[in-house]
Amino acid sequence: MVGLVGRLVLAAVLVVASVTPTFAQQWRFAPPTGVIITQGAPSNPLMLRANTQVHPVYLRQVVQYPTTERSGTIVVDTRAHFLYFVLGDGRALRYGIGVAREGFEWRGTHRVTRKAEWPSWTPPAEMRRRQPGLPSHMPGGINNPLGARALYLGSTLYRIHGTNEPWSIGQNVSSGCIRMTNEDVIDLYDRVQLNTKVVVIS
Numbered sequence: 001m002v003g004l005v006g007r008l009v010l011a012a013v014l015v016v017a018s019v020t021p022t023f024a025q026q027w028r029f030a031p032p033t034g035v036i037i038t039q040g041a042p043s044n045p046l047m048l049r050a051n052t053q054v055h056p057v058y059l060r061q062v063v064q065y066p067t068t069e070r071s072g073t074i075v076v077d078t079r080a081h082f083l084y085f086v087l088g089d090g091r092a093l094r095y096g097i098g099v100a101r102e103g104f105e106w107r108g109t110h111r112v113t114r115k116a117e118w119p120s121w122t123p124p125a126e127m128r129r130r131q132p133g134l135p136s137h138m139p140g141g142i143n144n145p146l147g148a149r150a151l152y153l154g155s156t157l158y159r160i161h162g163t164n165e166p167w168s169i170g171q172n173v174s175s176g177c178i179r180m181t182n183e184d185v186i187d188l189y190d191r192v193q194l195n196t197k198v199v200v201i202s
Contacts, residue, residue, distance in 0.1 A: 053166045053167045054096060054166055054167075054169045054170070054181060055096070055169075055170055057096070057170075058081065058082075058095075058096020058097075058169050058170050059096065060093065060094070060095050060096075060183075060184050060187065061093075061094055062087070062091055062092070062093055062094070063084075063091065063092060063093075063094045064090055064091060065084055065086065065087075065090065065091060065092035065094070066090050067084075067086060067090075067092070069086050069197070069199065070086065070088075070197075071086050071087055071088035072085075072086065072192075072193070072196060072197075073085075073086045073196070073197045073198075073199065074086075074112075074160070074188075074192065074196060074197070074198045074199070075092070075198075075199045075201065076097065076099075076160075076178055076198065076199065076200040076201065077201055077202075078097075078099040078100065078105065078107070078178075078200065078201065078202045079201075079202050081096060081097055081098070081099060081169070081170045081171070082094050082095065082096065082097065083095045083096075083097045083160070083178065083180065083188070085188060085191060085192075093191075095180055095184045095187075095188065096169045096170055096180075096181075096184070097169060097170075097178050097179055097180055098163065098165075098168040098169050098170065098171050098172070098173050098174060098178070098179035098180075099171075099172055099173075099174060099178060099179070100172060100174050100175065100176045100177075101172045101173055101174065101175075102172065104174065104175050104176045105176075105202055106158070106176055106200065106202075107200045107201055107202045108200055109197065109198065109199050109200070110153040110154040110156060110158075110197075110198050110200075111153070111154055111195050111196065111197060111198065112151045112152065112153065112192055112193070112194055112195065112196040112198060113152055113153070113154055113155075113194065113195075114150075114151075114152035114194075115149070115150070115151055115152070115189060115192070115194065116140075116149065116150045116152070117140075117148070117149055117189075118140035118141060118144070118148060118149075119140050119144070119146045119149070119150040119159075119161070120137065120138060120139050120140045120144070120146075121137070121138045121140075121144050121145060121146050122136070122137045122138075123135070123136070124157055127175055142164060143164065144164070145163065145164065145165075146159065146161040146162060146163075147161055147162020147163045147164060147179075147180075147182045147185060148162040148182040148185055148186050149161065149162055149182075149185045149186055149188075149189040150162070150185075151188070151189065151192060151196075151198075153198055157176070158176050158177050158178070159177050159178070160177070160178040160180065160185070160188070160198070161177060161178070161179065161180070161185060162179070162180055162181065162182040162184075162185040162186070163179040163180065163181065163182070164182075165179075166181045166182075169181060178200075
């Protein structure tokens, strides 16, 4: 019992290691009061389970979702901060998401052209010009802003990916990418095939 309690406590603690002080100050979206930021890698996989920091409305759930889209399609509603994986029969699996901040919004239809586990990240040149503290490249891992999984959308620079900032779910915080908790993006990743249709609406 003690071991289980200890693991559950660990699940509520987010471990995020800063790459450099400049990167942490200029890029990161500040955590809420009470979230512990520590140095180092997680000692237990349960520490990736950060849904305790997500508002209940954004927790993964099956909902009624009438649509003309075929089952297996992803619909991203950026205004409502929800991503729907269409199940058919008027239902969808709904996930909470973080979306683009003002000035970086977009919409359209694309296909999933690549899937990656613990993806590396190379910030585009224009992003580095806006935020000089960003690294030129980051290997995949718990400290990487792309989180545990990434779905790449056509030839765009946009991705549906995880995040090490779960408190940003439900907010407009990104430069165009769609954020999910690591738990949720792992779940979605396992359901999605290459060439899956992705419809982004606003």
